[in-house]
Amino acid sequence: MxxxxxxENIGIYFTGLQNTVVLVSISLVLGLLLAxxxxxxxxxxxxxxxxPIRAYIYFFRGTPLLVQMFLxxxxxxxxxxxxxxxxWPFFKEAYFCALFAFTLNTGAYTAEILRGAIKAxxxxxxxxxxxxxxxxLLMIRRIILPSAFRRALPAYxxxxxxxxxxxxxxxxxxxxxxxxxxRIINSRYYSPYEAFVxxxxxxxxxxxxxxxxxxxxxxxxxxxxxxxxNNPAIEAPP
Amino acid sequence: MFSLYGYGPxxxxxxxxxxxxxxxxxxxxxxxxxxxxxxxxxGTRSLAxxxxxxxxxxxxxxxxxxxxxxxxxxxxxxxxxxxxxxxDEYIDINPFLAGILxxxxxxxxxxxxxxxxxxxxxxxxxxxxxTAYGMSSFMAFRRITLPQMVRHALPxxxxxxxxxVKTTALVSIIGLDDMVRKAGLAAGATRxxxxxxxxxxxxxxxxxxxxxxLLKHIERRYSVGVREx
Numbered sequence: 001m002x003x004x005x006x007x008e009n010i011g012i013y014f015t016g017l018q019n020t021v022v023l024v025s026i027s028l029v030l031g032l033l034l035a036x037x038x039x040x041x042x043x044x045x046x047x048x049x050x051x052p053i054r055a056y057i058y059f060f061r062g063t064p065l066l067v068q069m070f071l072x073x074x075x076x077x078x079x080x081x082x083x084x085x086x087x088w089p090f091f092k093e094a095y096f097c098a099l100f101a102f103t104l105n106t107g108a109y110t111a112e113i114l115r116g117a118i119k120a121x122x123x124x125x126x127x128x129x130x131x132x133x134x135x136x137l138l139m140i141r142r143i144i145l146p147s148a149f150r151r152a153l154p155a156y157x158x159x160x161x162x163x164x165x166x167x168x169x170x171x172x173x174x175x176x177x178x179x180x181x182x183r184i185i186n187s188r189y190y191s192p193y194e195a196f197v198x199x200x201x202x203x204x205x206x207x208x209x210x211x212x213x214x215x216x217x218x219x220x221x222x223x224x225x226x227x228x229x230n231n232p233a234i235e236a237p238p
Numbered sequence: 239m240f241s242l243y244g245y246g247p248x249x250x251x252x253x254x255x256x257x258x259x260x261x262x263x264x265x266x267x268x269x270x271x272x273x274x275x276x277x278x279x280x281g282t283r284s285l286a287x288x289x290x291x292x293x294x295x296x297x298x299x300x301x302x303x304x305x306x307x308x309x310x311x312x313x314x315x316x317x318x319x320x321x322x323x324x325x326d327e328y329i330d331i332n333p334f335l336a337g338i339l340x341x342x343x344x345x346x347x348x349x350x351x352x353x354x355x356x357x358x359x360x361x362x363x364x365x366x367x368x369t370a371y372g373m374s375s376f377m378a379f380r381r382i383t384l385p386q387m388v389r390h391a392l393p394x395x396x397x398x399x400x401x402x403v404k405t406t407a408l409v410s411i412i413g414l415d416d417m418v419r420k421a422g423l424a425a426g427a428t429r430x431x432x433x434x435x436x437x438x439x440x441x442x443x444x445x446x447x448x449x450x451x452l453l454k455h456i457e458r459r460y461s462v463g464v465r466e467x
Binding site: 058059062063064065066067068070071074075076077078079161164165166167168169171172179182183186190191192193196197199200203204207208 | 295297298299300301302303304306307310311313314404405406407408410411418421422425429430431432433435436438439442443446447
């Protein structure tokens with residue numbers, strides 16, 4: 001193994017790192033924005049709204065991300081309606097197609113996570129909110145969503161990591177993310193170990209950073225559930 | 239309806255290959271998962287450490303990167319080892335082998351966690367009772383732990399299987415003629431990519447839906463005699 005060629009070409013990996021981070025962050029934010037209203041509607045909407053949302057979630061959770069990406073990147077060009085529309089400049093771009101597919105994918109998974117979290121809301125909290133005279137919207141905003149987010153965090157952190165790993169697929173449609181960088185180095189120097197092991201190290205570092213950040217957030221959000229022993233104010237009397 | 243501009247049979251062949259890759263990978267994953275779980279619970283420090291390293295590394299790397307590493311890396315490795323044994327011709331690594339090894343290896347890590355949890359869920363007293371009857375630890379595992387852990391392992395196992403089936407789509411990238419690649423070839427020839435990828439998507443939905451149905455059935459079978467809460 002000869003890692004000097006990696007050091008000579010480390011720049012391309014950092015370009016890839018930037019692309020991966022930007023792609024994953026934007027998809028996660030947009031996916032979350034999409035998922036929140038869907039999850040609320042799944043719990044409180046009527047059947048005619050719930051059915052299409054269910055179908056959307058079923059489709060995106062039941063098919064591979066790769067196929068979804070191909071449907072957008074290669075598939076949309078099949079329709080003259082899209083090709084002639086103002087959207088075509090966007091869907092012509094691989095980057096936008098990956099973003100679009102990733103967002104819809106993570107949106108579906110996140111909606112399902114949030115749906116469960118909302119469903120698990122304590123009845124007492126809802127009754128208290130109603131007794132306090134809150135409207136349904138106010139109750140959702142102030143009572144249900146904050147506690148649902150908290151409950152959803154462990155599952156959502158898994159989803160973040162899945163999205164990071166799934167984003168490696170972007171390299172298949174010509175995007176130079178971390179995997180894309182590794183593929184370029186591999187084809188240029190025919191040195192698969194160095195190229196892909198470096199990519200693996202990048203992904204692992206990112207994964208550990210995410211896990212670390214989520215842990216920190218968990219400590220903050222679950223502060224009220226921490227054992228109180230380390231709080232000197234409430235020590236048992238002698 | 240199944241003609242699909244004449245590409246229906248080709249997509250069908252791809253579907254069969256997808257199923258083959260899935261099932262063989264599942265078998266490898268189950269074997270590795272069982273070994274991993276036993277290693278983690280063995281009480282031997284070094285074995286537990288290796289298993290821990292295995293599951294941590296796998297969960298930190300994207301499956302595609304691992305697959306490319308095994309496919310391209312394996313190619314180089316085989317061709318470095320080949321001449322050392324006096325085999326001078328260029329050896330092409332089989333994408334089917336690279337595919338099932340990678341997917342089996344990845345899901346072995348997930349199965350390790352599932353199986354570990356399931357083994358731990360079998361009450362300690364059961365195994366002690368087995369030991370009291372004079373069973374060897376292997377026999378106690380085979381006769382007492384194994385049949386009872388199935389019920390606890392099934393939900394996680396089912397999840398892993400569903401994710402595994404979808405992961406097999408990656409083998410199309412290393413040139414294996416699964417249904418995604420067949421759809422790509424058909425799309426190129428007919429200029430109807432959306433149609434073909436949608437057919438493939440529906441195929442995946444069919445496979446996963448049938449799996450969910452069967453898994454429910456099996457779960458019910460293995461939960462006979464357990465009171466529902």
